[in-house]
Amino acid sequence: MTHYVHKNNNLLIALVTGGVIVWLVIYHFLQPMTDWFVDSLLGMTQGTKLTDAVRFFVFEYPKVMLLLLLIIFFVGIIRTFFTPERTRKALEGRRTFTGNVMASLLGIVTPFCSCSAIPLFLGFVESGVPLGVTFSFLIASPMINEVAIILLYGLFGWKTALIYVSTGLIIAMIAGAIIGVLKLEKWVEPWVFEVHSEQQDEAEERICFSARAQMGWSAVKEIIGKVWIYVALGIAIGAGAHGYVPQGFMVSLMGNNTWYSVPLSVLIGIPLYSNAAGIVPIVSVLIEKGASLGTSLAFMMSVIALSLPEMIILRKVLKLPLIMTFVGVVGIGIMIVGYLFNWIF
Amino acid sequence: MIEIKILGTGCPKCKALEKLTRIVVEKAAIEANITKVENIADIMRYNVMVTPALVINEKVIFKGRIPTMNELQQILTSL
Known part of the structure; x- marks a missing residue:
């Protein structure tokens, strides 16, 4: 069913390899290039707040965009192996x-956007995937999102990225399992079970590497085209706060010792529908200014995984009690993660 | 006369695919009847889980993405 213009595989492999080498060189020399740009080209005085803010932005923004470019391309290729x-x-x-x-693990790698949530849900339920298993997929897929992981890696390091992925997976597994055990099929709109497809899955055509690379590249164009502005805004806000907001500003509101900070962060996060690209740079500043890791993680997970628009979409197929249970x-899972990390660190 | 259906619940990508299809059909002067299928139960009959999808003469040609103009033109003129 796929129609692609088939290019020469060898040429393409050469192009990809060349691209990766250019990428590595730029990434390696990013710090000296930033210093040259800020100190020599702009001629800014070293050590002032403004210089720090500009340096932060000029270094972090290209770094994050470079990481996005490389990783989305390869994730895009990997995803061609995992169709819904x-x-x-x-x-x-x-x-x-x-x-x-x-389902939680497959949720990470299976490509799907929120506007396909309903057909995906129907398709799963129709072919006999249990409700709880379907939910694990629907929770893991948006929460463990590649843009979030790359930004966490870029701005916090691999440990935080790993913590985010593993706790997100555990929440998706356990929340789905609970929904499965509770047997909530009665709260699915009855018409869902009457949906039947008349066509069978067709045998998949073998796809050559060049077609996969083209799909990876279109994933890059699509995602970067959508997030570049949010990443820029997030890092600009981060850069401003970096120099100007006093240290410890967030301690009283989102610090370790305020017990209500975790549930409050989750509640605030639900109506905030930002994509991961905008929220991670802001969270990195919150942490720098004294917010605790657990509270910040809970806030971020709530913004990304629990979104009001998605709930409204899901209302078409699920009755309100099931959405509330979900x-x-x-939400409780996210709060447990928040408290756990506040307690550990 | 070919029967083209665009399956999609109304997301931006679905609209983009409909627009692109109309442009290509007009440009290549293809005799076609284009309909947009927005009802989710009707979409599910085609066993499609990711929208948008393009259906030509009741056969799903591709789903979950927007083709390039060249690709779409190739598909439509090779019928």
Whole structure:
């Protein structure tokens, strides 16, 4: 079913390799280039707040964009191996727990955007993927998002990125399993179970590397085209706050010792519908100014995983009590993560 | 006369695909009947989980993405 203009595979491999080498050189020399740009070209005085803010932006923005470019390209290629049809086939008839673990993991790599949430939900349920397993997928997929992971890696380091991925996975697995055990099928709109597809999954055509690379590249164009402005805004706000907002500003509101900060952050996060690209740079400043890691993680997860627009979309297929259960279970999971990390660090 | 259906619940990408299809059909002077399918139960009949999708004469040609203009023209003129 895929129609692609097939280019020469060798030429393409050469292009990709060349691109990666150019990338590595630029990434390696980013710090000296930033210093040259700020100190020599702009001729700014060293050590002032304004210089610090400009230096922060001029270094962090290209760094994050470079990381996005490289990783989205390769994730885009990996994703061509995981179509929603294959994922559905892998999850059909899986029991609670095994199914939830698999669904959460597949949620990371299966490409899907929020406007496809309904057809995806219907397609899964129709072919016999259990409700709880479907939910694990629907929770993991937006929460563990590649842009969020790259930004966390770029601005915080690999440990925080890993913590985010693993706690997100655990929440998706357990929340889905709970929804499965509670047997909430009665709160799914009845017409959902009457939907039937008349066509079978067709045999997939073998796709050559050049077609996969083209798909990776269109993922880059699509995602970067959408997020570059949010990343710029987020890092600009970060750069401003970096120099001008006093240290410890966030301690009283989002610090370690304020017990209510975690649930408050989750509540504030639900109506905030920002994409990961905008929220991570802002969270990095919150932490720098004294917000604790647990509270900040909880805030970020709530913004990304629990979004009001998605709930409104899901209302078409789910009755209100099920949506509330979904928000409740995921919200509690996020709060547990928040408290846990406030307690550890 | 070919029967073209665009499946999509109304997301920006679905609208973009409809627009692109109309442009290509007009440009290549293809005799076609283009309809937009927005009802989700009707979309599901085609076993499509990611929108938008393009259906030509009741066969799903691709789903989940917008093709380039050249690609779409190739598909439509090679019928």
